[in-house]
Amino acid sequence: SQQGEEDPQALSIQEGENATMNCSYKTSINNLQWYRQNSGRGLVHLILIRSNEREKHSGRLRVTLDTSKKSSSLLITASRAADTASYFCATDLRDNYGQNFVFGPGTRLSVLP
Amino acid sequence: GAGVSQSPRYKVAKRGQDVALRCDPISGHVSLFWYQQALGQGPEFLTYFQNEAQLDKSGLPSDRFFAERPEGSVSTLKIQRTQQEDSAVYLCASSLVTGGTDTQYFGPGTRLTVL
Numbered sequence: 001s002q003q004g005e006e007d008p009q010a011l012s013i014q015e016g017e018n019a020t021m022n023c024s025y026k027t028s029i030n031n032l033q034w035y036r037q038n039s040g041r042g043l044v045h046l047i048l049i050r051s052n053e054r055e056k057h058s059g060r061l062r063v064t065l066d067t068s069k070k071s072s073s074l075l076i077t078a079s080r081a082a083d084t085a086s087y088f089c090a091t092d093l094r095d096n097y098g099q100n101f102v103f104g105p106g107t108r109l110s111v112l113p
Numbered sequence: 114g115a116g117v118s119q120s121p122r123y124k125v126a127k128r129g130q131d132v133a134l135r136c137d138p139i140s141g142h143v144s145l146f147w148y149q150q151a152l153g154q155g156p157e158f159l160t161y162f163q164n165e166a167q168l169d170k171s172g173l174p175s176d177r178f179f180a181e182r183p184e185g186s187v188s189t190l191k192i193q194r195t196q197q198e199d200s201a202v203y204l205c206a207s208s209l210v211t212g213g214t215d216t217q218y219f220g221p222g223t224r225l226t227v228l
Contacts, residue, residue, distance in 0.1 A: 043156070
């Protein structure tokens with residue numbers, strides 16, 4: 001079973017709007033990462049947030065982490081058509097040596113021009 | 114520098130054939146991961162190498178799956194007697210340090226179709 005669950009499964013917005021995706025997980029983590037995957041391509045790392053951090057920014061991306069609720073959110077501001085992709089959260093499970101990365105099923109974002 | 118590369122990018126196999134998928138990680142990266150990604154799903158962990166040592170193979174779905182990294186760089190994922198349920202994209206990722214506490218850099222994947 002997958003540790004992380006993204007929500008919503010699919011999201012469709014207009015160019016210029018903000019997109020918010022959420023990720024919930026079940027067990028304690030060392031860090032949480034967000035990845036983007038364009039259709040037919042490999043995953044691209046977006047941002048890493050450690051368990052002792054609450055918020056992190058990178059360009060138009062903002063990630064929050066609430067370890068008490070075991071949840072994270074990814075906000076993309078001023079979205080562009082090029083942001084159309086699937087977004088995955090991946091958790092690095094504490095004390096789970098080796099099988100460190102567990103991905104959720106992803107949110108498929110469509111940004112309409 | 115070059116990223117993670119995988120070959121072939123596409124592979125069609127007849128049921129029962131053996132296949133070998135190759136991963137060239139970023140030079141100097143200690144950790145190497147293999148994942149299986151079914152259509153519309155997130156990647157599922159298969160196995161993890163630290164240099165040449167396979168430290169975790171708990172995600173390999175059956176004993177038909179075998180992975181190696183004999184010199185601590187290039188890795189090969191072999192699937193024997195392929196079945197239709199093996200059809201998926203196989204992703205390789207590498208990271209500079211040990212374990213999963215660092216950014217993983219992914220290759221483009223190998224799309225395997227078993228007929």
